Amino acid sequence: MTMPRRLVVGLVVAVCAVLSAGVVPATAQLLINGAGATFPYPIYSKWFDEYAKISQGVNFNYQSIGSGGGIRQITARTVDFGATDGPMTDEQLKAAPGELFHVPTVLGAVVATYNLPGNPKLRFTPEILADIFFGKIAKWNGARIKDANPNVSLPDQPIIVVHRSDGSGTTYIWVDYLAKVSSEWEQKVGRGTSVKWPVGLGGKGNEGVAGQIKNTPGALGYVELAYAIKNNLPAAAIRNQAGKFVEPTIRSTTSAAAGAAAEMPADFRVSLTNAAGDDAYPVASFTWLLVYREQPDEVKGKAIVNFLWWAAHDGQKYAADLLYAPLPAPVVKQIEAKLRQVVYQGRPLLAAR
Amino acid sequence: MAVVYERSGGPGAEAPILPPLVGARRVRRRFGDRGFRELTRGAALTLVVMVAGMAAVMAHAAWPSIRRFGWSFIVKSDWDPVAEHFGALPFIFGTLVSSLLALLIAVPLGIGAAIYLAELAPRGVRPPVTFLVELLAAVPSVVYGLWGIFVLAPWLRTWVQPALGHTLGFLPLFQGPPYGVGMLAAGLILAIMIVPFITAVSREVLLAVPRTQREAALALGATGWETTRIAVLRYGRSGLIGAVLLGLGRALGETMAVTMLIGNRPEISLSLFAPGYTMASVIANEFTEATSDLYLGALIEIGLLLLILTLAVNGLARLLVWSMGRGPMVVRE
Amino acid sequence: MTRLTTTRWRQRVSTVMGTLTAASAGAVVLPLVLIFGFLLWQGASAINVDFLTHLPKPVGEIGGGMANAIIGTLILLGLASLLGLPLGILGGVYLAESRDRRLPWAVRFLADVLNGVPSIVIGIFAYTLVVLPMRRFSAVAGGVALAVIMLPIVVRTTEEMVRLVPASLREAGLALGVPEWKVVLRVVLPTARAGIVTGAMVAVARIAGETAPLLFTAFGNRFWHQGLDQPIAALPLQIFAYAIAPYDDWHRQAWAGALVLIMLVLAVSLMARLVTRGRVGAVR
Numbered sequence: 001m002t003m004p005r006r007l008v009v010g011l012v013v014a015v016c017a018v019l020s021a022g023v024v025p026a027t028a029q030l031l032i033n034g035a036g037a038t039f040p041y042p043i044y045s046k047w048f049d050e051y052a053k054i055s056q057g058v059n060f061n062y063q064s065i066g067s068g069g070g071i072r073q074i075t076a077r078t079v080d081f082g083a084t085d086g087p088m089t090d091e092q093l094k095a096a097p098g099e100l101f102h103v104p105t106v107l108g109a110v111v112a113t114y115n116l117p118g119n120p121k122l123r124f125t126p127e128i129l130a131d132i133f134f135g136k137i138a139k140w141n142g143a144r145i146k147d148a149n150p151n152v153s154l155p156d157q158p159i160i161v162v163h164r165s166d167g168s169g170t171t172y173i174w175v176d177y178l179a180k181v182s183s184e185w186e187q188k189v190g191r192g193t194s195v196k197w198p199v200g201l202g203g204k205g206n207e208g209v210a211g212q213i214k215n216t217p218g219a220l221g222y223v224e225l226a227y228a229i230k231n232n233l234p235a236a237a238i239r240n241q242a243g244k245f246v247e248p249t250i251r252s253t254t255s256a257a258a259g260a261a262a263e264m265p266a267d268f269r270v271s272l273t274n275a276a277g278d279d280a281y282p283v284a285s286f287t288w289l290l291v292y293r294e295q296p297d298e299v300k301g302k303a304i305v306n307f308l309w310w311a312a313h314d315g316q317k318y319a320a321d322l323l324y325a326p327l328p329a330p331v332v333k334q335i336e337a338k339l340r341q342v343v344y345q346g347r348p349l350l351a352a353r
Numbered sequence: 354m355a356v357v358y359e360r361s362g363g364p365g366a367e368a369p370i371l372p373p374l375v376g377a378r379r380v381r382r383r384f385g386d387r388g389f390r391e392l393t394r395g396a397a398l399t400l401v402v403m404v405a406g407m408a409a410v411m412a413h414a415a416w417p418s419i420r421r422f423g424w425s426f427i428v429k430s431d432w433d434p435v436a437e438h439f440g441a442l443p444f445i446f447g448t449l450v451s452s453l454l455a456l457l458i459a460v461p462l463g464i465g466a467a468i469y470l471a472e473l474a475p476r477g478v479r480p481p482v483t484f485l486v487e488l489l490a491a492v493p494s495v496v497y498g499l500w501g502i503f504v505l506a507p508w509l510r511t512w513v514q515p516a517l518g519h520t521l522g523f524l525p526l527f528q529g530p531p532y533g534v535g536m537l538a539a540g541l542i543l544a545i546m547i548v549p550f551i552t553a554v555s556r557e558v559l560l561a562v563p564r565t566q567r568e569a570a571l572a573l574g575a576t577g578w579e580t581t582r583i584a585v586l587r588y589g590r591s592g593l594i595g596a597v598l599l600g601l602g603r604a605l606g607e608t609m610a611v612t613m614l615i616g617n618r619p620e621i622s623l624s625l626f627a628p629g630y631t632m633a634s635v636i637a638n639e640f641t642e643a644t645s646d647l648y649l650g651a652l653i654e655i656g657l658l659l660l661i662l663t664l665a666v667n668g669l670a671r672l673l674v675w676s677m678g679r680g681p682m683v684v685r686e
Numbered sequence: 687m688t689r690l691t692t693t694r695w696r697q698r699v700s701t702v703m704g705t706l707t708a709a710s711a712g713a714v715v716l717p718l719v720l721i722f723g724f725l726l727w728q729g730a731s732a733i734n735v736d737f738l739t740h741l742p743k744p745v746g747e748i749g750g751g752m753a754n755a756i757i758g759t760l761i762l763l764g765l766a767s768l769l770g771l772p773l774g775i776l777g778g779v780y781l782a783e784s785r786d787r788r789l790p791w792a793v794r795f796l797a798d799v800l801n802g803v804p805s806i807v808i809g810i811f812a813y814t815l816v817v818l819p820m821r822r823f824s825a826v827a828g829g830v831a832l833a834v835i836m837l838p839i840v841v842r843t844t845e846e847m848v849r850l851v852p853a854s855l856r857e858a859g860l861a862l863g864v865p866e867w868k869v870v871l872r873v874v875l876p877t878a879r880a881g882i883v884t885g886a887m888v889a890v891a892r893i894a895g896e897t898a899p900l901l902f903t904a905f906g907n908r909f910w911h912q913g914l915d916q917p918i919a920a921l922p923l924q925i926f927a928y929a930i931a932p933y934d935d936w937h938r939q940a941w942a943g944a945l946v947l948i949m950l951v952l953a954v955s956l957m958a959r960l961v962t963r964g965r966v967g968a969v970r
Contacts (some may be wrong), residue, residue, distance in 0.1 A: 009961060013553075033823070033905070033917060042931055045908070046744035061917060063906040064927055068642030092644065160532070165634070167434075167642025178506030190435035193642040200535060201628050202617025204638065207930040211502045215533065216510070219854055232931035322745070389867035393780035396773050397793040398835060404796045407803070417797035465710030473704050474711070482715060484952070489718045491951035492890055493895030493922045494855050496944045499929055500721050545717045552714055553888050554843055557881040576700035590774045592846040599842060602801030608898060633804035637898060640806065663802030667795060 017263045032300055034062045036070020036083025037169055038205070039224055040287045043322050044083070044302045047315050051307055058303045067169040073133055073209045074100065074290045080300055082290035085169020086193055087269035099293040101342065102268045103308055103335060104286040106316075107257050107325035109248040111115050111235035111283070113228045114220040115213050116140065117325060122236045123245045126181035126274075126282070131237070132159055132220065133178065134185070135199035140218065155218070162212045162221030165202025169194035173285040174222045175272035222283075225253070226323040240282040250282035253325035261330040268338070286327070291342065305342050305349045312336070389479035400656065411657045418650035426654060434639070439651040442660060443619040447536070452604040454625070455538030455547055457603075460597055463545075463551030470552070471559035472581055483556065489549035498613030501542045506533035506614060510539075512638045514626055525623040530676065532616065537625040539615035543607060547600035554599060558592030559585055598670055605663055608637040632659045722948075729941025742908055743925065745933045749891055752943050754910050755772050758825070758919035759894065759950065761911065762904060765829025766893055770836040771886055775838075778844025778882075783870060794845070801838040808834050809899030817903060825911065825918040828904025835896060843885025847878040884887035887955045894951050897922040921947045 034044075041064040048060040065073070067084035074082030075096045077088040087102055112124060128144055131143045137144060141154040164171045170195045177184040189195050203209035203221070210227045225248050228235045237245040246252050259277030262272055272284045289308065295301025312335045316326040327335070339350050412419075413682020418426065422439060429440025470483055510533030519528045562585045570584040586593070601685045617638065643649045734860055737753050743750025777797075781790050812831035851874045859869035875882070900906070905917035906924070921943050928940035 010960070012957065029909070029912065031907075031909070031912060031916065035905070038927075038930065039929065040934075042745050042933065045742075048908070049744045049747075059909050061907050061909060063901075063917075063923075065901050066641035068644060069901075071644075072641075078817060086492060089644070166638040192435045193644075194434040194639050196431075196433035196435065198572070200618070201532065202630075202638075204612050204617070205930045207932065208502065208613055210932070211499075215502070215507050224932075227932040230934070315852075329701065339519065356940050382721075385868070386866045389870070393776045393784065394786070394789070396776035397780040397784075397789065397841075399773060399967055400777055400800070400841065401789075401796055403834065403837075404800050406805075407800075407848040410814060411807075462710045462713050463956050465707040467713040469707035473707060482711060484717050485718055487887060487891060488948055488952060489714075489957060491894050491948050492721060493925060493947060494896060495897055495922070495926045495929055496721070496725070496895075496941075500724050504720065504724060514786065527929075548714050550839075550888060550892075553884055554846070556847060557843070560703045560879070561847065563852050566881060576696045578703040579696065580861035581703075587706065589850070591848060595842055598798050599801060599839060602838070603892075604796060606804040606807075607956070608806055609817040627773075633806070636804060637806050640810070641901075643794035656804070658801060660799060661808075663799045664795070667782075667798040667802075667905060671795070 015164050030058045030299065032058065032060050032081070032303060033079045034060065034070075034081040034083060034289075035065050035073045035079045035134045036062075036290070037067045037287055038064035039085050039169060040083060040106060040324070043106055043228070043319060043324050046318050046322060047307075047311055048117050050315075051310060051320065054310075055303065055306070060307065062219070066167065067172075068167055070290065074292075077296075078296075082303060083287065085285065085287050085289060086172040087271075087288065088290070096292075097213070100290050101289040101293055101338060102290060102325060102340065103312075104268050104288055104310055104331060106172035106287055106319050107272075107284055107327065108173075108287060109225040109253040109281055109284045109325070110177075110222050111171055111225050111248045112220065112238065113210070113213055113223055113226050113233040113235055115217055115233070116129070117155065117217070118153075119234055120149070120154075121234060122152065123148050124236050126177075127241045130178050130182035130185050133161060133163075133198065133200070135161070150298065157218040160216055161197075162202030162203050162209050162219050163197050163200045164206075164209060164222075168205075169193065169285070169287070170206060170222070170224055171195070173273060173283060176271055177283045180271075182272045203350040229323055238282050240278075240280050241276055242278045242280070244278055245322070246279060246281045248281050248283070250320050250323070250325045252279050252329055253284045256280040256282070257286070257331060258328040261328055261334075264331065264334060266338075268334070293342055294340060295344045295349060298349070301342065301349045303345045305339050306351075308339055309350065312339075373468070373560075398578070400491070408657070408660060411653050411660070415650045415654035415657050417646050418654045421647060422651075422654075427658070430619065432635075434643075434648055437525070437647050439648075440559070441632070441635075441651075441655050442633040443621050443657065444630050444635055444655060445662065447615065447619075448605060448631040448659065450536060450629065451543055451615065451631055452537045452601060454536070455543035455604045456597070456601060458541070458544035459548040459551055459600055463548045463596075464555050464593060466548075466552045467555035467559055467588075468581055471556050472585065473577070485555075486549050486552050489545070490553070494546065494607060494609040497542055497546055497610035501538060501610060501614045502534075505542060506538050507536055509533050518626075526625050529622070529624040529626040531626060532628065534614050534616045534628060535626050536615065536622075536629045539611045542610050542614050543604045544628065546607060546610060547603045548582070550603060551596050551600040555589075555593050558589040558596065561592075562588045577584045594670065598667060601666065601670075602663065605659065605666070606633055608633040612637055632656070632662075637685035715958040725941045725945050725948075729938050729943075729945055732942035733945060737939070738946070741910070745931070745936050746942075749968075750939075750948065752919075752921060752924050752939070754907065755919040755921045755924040755943065756946060756950065758907070758911060759947065761825055761914075761918060762828050762832060762900070762920055763890060763894060763954070765825065765914070766832035766836055767890065769829060770833035770840060770889070772955040772961070773833075774837050774840025774886075775844050775882060777841040778871060779848055779875070781841065781845040782848035783874075784818055784918070794842070797838040797841045801842070804898070805835055805896050806898035806901075809902045812899065813902040816898060820915065822915070823905030823917045825904055825914045825916070828900050828918065828920065831899040831903045832893040832896065835899065836893050839889040839892060840885055843888070844878075844882050847881030847885065848874055850881070851877045874947075883958055887958055890954060891951045893913075895922055897926045907952060920949075 044062045065312035070084050073079045141156050160193045176191050179191050203212040206223045209221045210223050210231045213221050235248045237247040239245050255277050256272045256275040259275040259280045260272050274282050312332050319326045342349050378552045396557045431438045432440045514531035521527045566584040570580040612634035618628035619630045636652050739753045740751040784790050809831050816827035859873045900920050900923050907917045907919040911918040925940045925943040928936040
């Protein structure tokens with residue numbers, strides 16, 4: 001072999017040796033794997049980073065593969081915990097090899113966002129939203145939208161509806177809301193993470209929808225609150241069950257959960273859409289972490305419940321900066337009780353607090 | 354006029370003749386040859402087993418859907434996950450049209466670029482441009498998709514689609530409101546994604562054509578282009594077809610970038626401006642969230658259909674090549 | 687003589703075709719320039735020493751990078767090549783050299799079909815084959831998925847390159863009494879070497895950017911890899927996760943990651959070419 005070639009081969013061998021050295025872990029760290037929803041990924045990554053500073057030797061590795069993916073992987077037990085925006089159905093829970101707990105972590109809001117010249121602040125009633133997504137209201141300057149927004153000059157443009165093409169918890173929250181406020185929607189389209197949309201283009205992911213709306217004059221769609229704010233897109237005020245037009249803010253989102261807190265089921269599987277309360281924003285939802293009641297591994301199980309406790313208390317202070325809404329206090333109390341039920345071979349894992 | 358012979362190596366043709374084997378050498382040689390032959394055959398069989406295994410696993414998982422819908426799955430257009438009615442026709446249409454569009458754009462450009470890089474480019478230009486083309490193959494498809502949303506689709510919506518609508522709007526191909534995203538955008542991004550494969554492989558094919566072929570044509574008074582056409586392209590024809598099929602395979606199976614640019618609307622429309630949906634996109638979009646066995650089965654049945662579609666398209670292409678004459682022609686030296 | 691056969695007309699056609707092919711090359715390179723420009727404009731500011739050497743940080747915190755993803759991608763590419771390249775090259779040699787009647791035809795066909803399978807389906811296949819039995823996500827599963835994707839590309843390009851080696855070279859070797867398998871290994875393959883390497887590099891480039899199959903196999907890891915049987919980070923996964931989030935800081939890191947990925951592939955390609963460059967090559 002020629003000189004330079006020998007050099008290159010030597011380099012390659014050296015690099016391979018270095019890389020394979022990593023095969024043997026340097027410091028034995030406990031790695032806890034979790035998978036699921038993309039919506040809470042930013043705050044989970046913040047939490048795991050902050051928590052790693054105070055817990056020794058425990059690393060939480062969370063990957064956002066989608067709520068359905070999270071449900072499937074925790075059912076198959078290839079991960080230690082799952083995460084979902086849409087609660088598991090009874091059938092899914094039955095299919096799991098053990099009893100799964102839904103633990104709420106933060107709240108999110110799904111907003112109606114749009115692209116109009118002059119960026120006006122719009123108000124929608126539930127009936128208008130349902131009919132837009134049915135395709136019955138096709139133009140921006142239609143009579144009903146004008147009625148709800150008397151001070152805004154609306155252009156004579158068609159409404160280009162944008163929805164999610166991929167299955168998602170965000171879609172679930174949105175159609176769950178529409179199904180509650182429109183019996184026609186409930187009959188004809190229904191609820192699900194993927195539905196048969198009567199009209200509209202499909203964008204992939206919250207980012208895809210936001211990008212589509214941003215680049216298409218006259219577009220209207222639904223995204224998580226954070227995406228609307230970060231893309232400088234407006235978020236419409238929607239009339240809630242109490243008859244008030246409420247804008248999506250962190251406060252109005254937490255109010256939605258507070259309103260439902262009184263009737264919270266024990267397993268936390270509740271829909272917060274169209275919640276009662278004057279200040280409640282009508283399209284809000286929990287996002288949950290999924291853990292088995294009976295943990296298979298004591299060390300990992302302890303780490304998980306300690307983290308969940310921390311997340312429900314100290315972790316909540318990081319929520320607002322990242323545009324999530326913190327849990328209301330009564331819900332936190334209920335979570336504490338739930339966490340005390342997580343066991344390993346019959347013994348509760350949570351240390352007495 | 355030089356004499357041309359049938360080339361060895363076409364489908365099912367004879368290989369070069371071996372010299373006679375006698376005595377002890379025969380045993381040793383048989384062993385080495387046999388071992389090598391079995392080794393390569395084993396490697397090839399792994400591929401067959403893999404594809405067969407994949408098809409079997411998919412058929413098994415798709416069974417609930419196949420049993421429920423039967424043939425209507427292929428001809429119906431209804432896709433309703435909530436009511437659990439599934440029909441795959443719009444996706445089949447979308448896959449075929451977007452891939453066809455991509456090929457129409459990428460094959461002439463890719464082979465043209467390959468000719469340029471192999472034959473006509475000045476020496477200094479060749480290595481950097483070749484590298485650039487190969488780099489294009491390394492761009493992750495999610496980057497293609499996002500570039501498409503931020504750059505390509507707005508450009509189409511603002512300039513290209515209105516222009517096409519004004520000039521060629523009488524054709525049903527170019528009618529409808531300009532969304533930016535849609536079949537045209539998807540076809541374009543696919544073309545951009547498959548062109549590096551076609552170019553890189555075609556270039557290698559053209560470079561491997563023996564110099565004697567070119568010299569023979571030039572000696573007979575052919576111009577540059579004629580030499581390329583008669584001596585080089587025809588000789589490397591099967592390799593070029595291989596390169597195109599490689600690109601086609603990518604186009605049929607591409608998910609991320611297409612799903613960001615096609616509009617994701619399961620509709621069949623004659624217009625290139627309309628949104629559409631491809632088989633790979635719907636699988637990528639809905640697989641992670643599919644819950645019931647029937648829903649999952651329907652998605653996997655689409656995957657199976659894609660496999661069959663790829664089989665059919667490849668079969669058709671091979672038939673075409675075979676009918677054009679078996680293998681390239683070569684001058685025996 | 688008719689108009690179409692005068693020398694001047696033919697020469698004119700030749701010049702026009704020359705220009706057209708040059709324009710094609712330009713059209714092919716143009717998107718790359720645009721995309722590269724886009725990535726540079728959006729992400730160049732995020733590439734610094736931190737980016738290349740640190741673990742990821744949550745959004746909003748300065749610093750943090752994709753070091754683990756870079757190493758992870760290299761490991762996955764290495765694993766995939768280890769599995770896919772030998773299998774693919776041997777398979778390609780089989781298709782080009784074998785005298786069997788029907789198997790080569792079937793293999794060629796199926797290779798083309800496999801090439802058209804969406805990468806997410808291959809990921810699901812690898813998930814069923816490797817992850818479920820192992821009960822965990824791992825680098826090995828990711829390597830298997832990527833190897834399956836690269837296999838048809840390597841097989842087909844190897845076949846075409848080996849086929850193009852002139853029969854005379856083969857026959858010369860055989861006439862000298864060299865056994866057939868040695869002719870293939872010592873004469874045919876070295877002659878086709880440059881083309882085979884191109885095919886391999888194109889395949890490596892293709893799998894370097896694949897996200898979907900890794901979602902269910904390698905899974906991704908925010909930390910350093912802890913072994914080949916554990917989840918491992920990869921650049922496409924990290925790019926994807928950041929690109930679909932709403933934060934600008936993460937977007938910039940995503941584009942920077944894409945730039946690093948392309949550079950990585952370029953480096954691997956360069957090295958492969960350097961190592962395999964030889965005096966014996968097809969006539970250039």
